[in-house]
Amino acid sequence: MSDQNIIPGYIYGQQPLSSPISIEELALLKQTVLFTDEDERLLRLASDVLADQTEAILDVWYGFVGSHPHLLRYFGQQGQPDAHYLAAVRKRFGQWIIDTCTRSYDEDWLAYQQEIALRHHSIKKNQTDDAKAGPIIHLRYILAFIVPLTITMKDFLAAKGHDADTVAGMHAAWFKAVTLTAVLWSHPYVHLEEF
Amino acid sequence: MSDQNIIPGYIYGQQPLSSPISIEELALLKQTVLFTDEDERLLRLASDVLADQTEAILDVWYGFVGSHPHLLRYFGQQGQPDAHYLAAVRKRFGQWIIDTCTRSYDEDWLAYQQEIALRHHSIKKNQTDDAKAGPIIHLRYILAFIVPLTITMKDFLAAKGHDADTVAGMHAAWFKAVTLTAVLWSHPYVHLEEF
Numbered sequence: 578m579s580d581q582n583i584i585p586g587y588i589y590g591q592q593p594l595s596s597p598i599s600i601e602e603l604a605l606l607k608q609t610v611l612f613t614d615e616d617e618r619l620l621r622l623a624s625d626v627l628a629d630q631t632e633a634i635l636d637v638w639y640g641f642v643g644s645h646p647h648l649l650r651y652f653g654q655q656g657q658p659d660a661h662y663l664a665a666v667r668k669r670f671g672q673w674i675i676d677t678c679t680r681s682y683d684e685d686w687l688a689y690q691q692e693i694a695l696r697h698h699s700i701k702k703n704q705t706d707d708a709k710a711g712p713i714i715h716l717r718y719i720l721a722f723i724v725p726l727t728i729t730m731k732d733f734l735a736a737k738g739h740d741a742d743t744v745a746g747m748h749a750a751w752f753k754a755v756t757l758t759a760v761l762w763s764h765p766y767v768h769l770e771e772f
Numbered sequence: 773m774s775d776q777n778i779i780p781g782y783i784y785g786q787q788p789l790s791s792p793i794s795i796e797e798l799a800l801l802k803q804t805v806l807f808t809d810e811d812e813r814l815l816r817l818a819s820d821v822l823a824d825q826t827e828a829i830l831d832v833w834y835g836f837v838g839s840h841p842h843l844l845r846y847f848g849q850q851g852q853p854d855a856h857y858l859a860a861v862r863k864r865f866g867q868w869i870i871d872t873c874t875r876s877y878d879e880d881w882l883a884y885q886q887e888i889a890l891r892h893h894s895i896k897k898n899q900t901d902d903a904k905a906g907p908i909i910h911l912r913y914i915l916a917f918i919v920p921l922t923i924t925m926k927d928f929l930a931a932k933g934h935d936a937d938t939v940a941g942m943h944a945a946w947f948k949a950v951t952l953t954a955v956l957w958s959h960p961y962v963h964l965e966e967f
Contacts, residue, residue: 602912605842609916611923647800698966716962717797720955721804723918724948728806753919760915763958767911771893771961 584668586705589676589689596687597764603687610757616750623747624678626737631671637729639667648718651711662708677754690761698765716766723759727752779863781900784871784884791882792959798882805952811945818942819873821932826866832924834862843913846906857903872949885956893960911961918954922947 588594598606627634642648643658652666653659673693680686695701699713730751735744764772783789793801822829837843841851847861848854868888875881890896894908925946930939959967 606912606916608840609843609913610919645803648804713966716958716967717801717955718804720915720958721801721951724805724951727947728944749923752922756916756919760912763911763915766963766966767961768963771908772911 584672585665587669587672588692589680590685594685594688594692596684596691596761598687598691598761600684600687603682606757606760607682610753610760612750612753612757615746616753619743619747619750620678620754622739622743623734623751624675626734626739626747627674627678630733630736631674634674634730634733635667635671638670638725639663641725641729651714651718652708654709654711657709659709662703662706662710665706665708677751677758682757687761690758691764694762694765697762700765716763719762720759723752723756726755779867780860782864782867783887784875785880789880789883789887791879791886791956793882793886793956795879795882798877801952801955802877805948805955807945807948807952810941811948814938814942814945815873815949817934817938818929818946819870821929821934821942822869822873825928825931826869829869829925829928830862830866833865833920834858836920836924846909846913847903849904849906852904854904857898857901857905860901860903872946872953877952882956885953886959889957889960892957895960911958914957915954918947918951921950 642652646656649658650656652663676686676689692701696705697714697719702708702713703710727748731744731748734747734751739747837847838853844853845851847858871881871884887896891900892909892914897903897908898905922943926939926943929942929946934942
C-alpha cells in the first residue's frame with residue numbers, strides 16, 4: 578500500500594494542496610482530543626500490527642457500508658453501486674489507515690485531510706474517480722463513522738499478541754486520531770467562522 | 773440532579789422545543805453508530821454506576837476546560853470566566869450525563885438535543901443564563917470533545933466493581949451515545965442540505 582504510484586488519486590504531499598487550518602490550530606485540537614507523543618508512538622506500533630491486515634479491515638468496513646442502503650447510496654446512483662468508484666476509494670482508504678498511524682501531523686498531512694474533506698463534500702465529490710454516485714456524503718454520517726472506525730479496530734489491534742494494556746493504548750490513540758480526522762473533514766460543511 | 777425544578781434552563785420535554793431531525797433519521801444514525809437495545813440496557817446500568825459520581829466527573833471535565841484557555845474562553849470574556857454561567861451549565865451538564873443514560877431517544881430527547889445545540893451556537897449562546905462569554909462554541913471543539921467525554925468516563929464506570937466485560941460494554945455504549953449526541957449538536961453549524 579505504500580507505493581503511491583499504484584493508488585490513483587492519492588496525491589499526498591503534492592502541490593497545490595493546502596488546508597484552511599494552521600499548525601497552531603491543529604495543536605489546540607490535538608490537546609482537546611488528548612493526543613500526545615505517546616499516542617504518536619502507539620500509532621507507529623499500531624501500523625506494524627495493522628500493515629498486513631488492511632484488506633481484512635476494509636472487508637469489515639465495506640461489509641458495513643454495503644449492508645446499509647443509507648450509506649451505500651453515497652457510492653452509487655439509483656441503487657446501483659459504482660464498482661469502479663468503490664474499488665478506487667478502497668485503495669486510498671487502506672493507505673489512509675497506514676498514513677493515520679505513520680505520518681507526521683504536519684502541513685502536508687493537514688492539506689491532504691482537507692483534500693479528503695473536499696472529496697466527501699459536493700465541492701469535489703466524484704471528480705477524482707469520475708464516479709456515478711451521490712453528490713455529497715452528508716456530514717452526519719462522516720461524524721457518526723467515528724464509532725465503527727474505532728470499535729471495529731480493537732480486534733485487529735489485538736491480533737498480534739500484544740498485552741491488554743498495549744492494545745488498549747493503541748486503540749485509544751486510534752480513537753483520538755480518527756476523531757481528529759473527522760473534525761478536520763467537517764470543515765467544508767460548516768458555516769464560515771463557525772468551525 | 774433528577775429534580776428539574778432546581779436546574780434553571782433545563783426545559784426537557786417542554787413546548788415549543790422541536791428538532792429538525794426525524795425519528796426515522798435518528799434510527800439511521802443509531803445504526804451507523806452501532807447503537808442497539810443492548811447499548812440502551814448498558815446505559816441504564818451505567819446510570820446506576822454514575823448517579824453518585826456526577827460531581828466527580830464534572831470536576832474532571834471542568835478541570836480540563838479550566839486548564840485550557842482555548843476552551844475556557846467560551847465561558848468568559850477578556851480572560852474573565854463567568855462564574856455564574858459556569859455554575860449554571862454545570863447543573864445541566866450533570867443532568868445531561870444521567871439523561872444520556874436513562875432517557876428514551878424519542879422526539880423529546882431529539883428536541884432537547886437541538887436546544888442544547890442552539891445554546892452552543894450563536895443562535896442561543898449566552899441567552900439562557902445571561903452569560904458574559906464568547907458568542908459561539910466553535911464546532912471543532914464540540915466534536916473534539918467526544919474524546920475527553922469518552923476516555924475520562926472509563927474509570928468512573930469501573931468504580932463500582934463490575935467485571936471488565938461489563939465495564940467495556942458500558943463504556944462502548946457511552947461512546948456511541950456521546951458521538952450520536954455530538955452529531956445532533958452539529959446541526960446548526962452545517963450548511964443547509966449538507967448535514
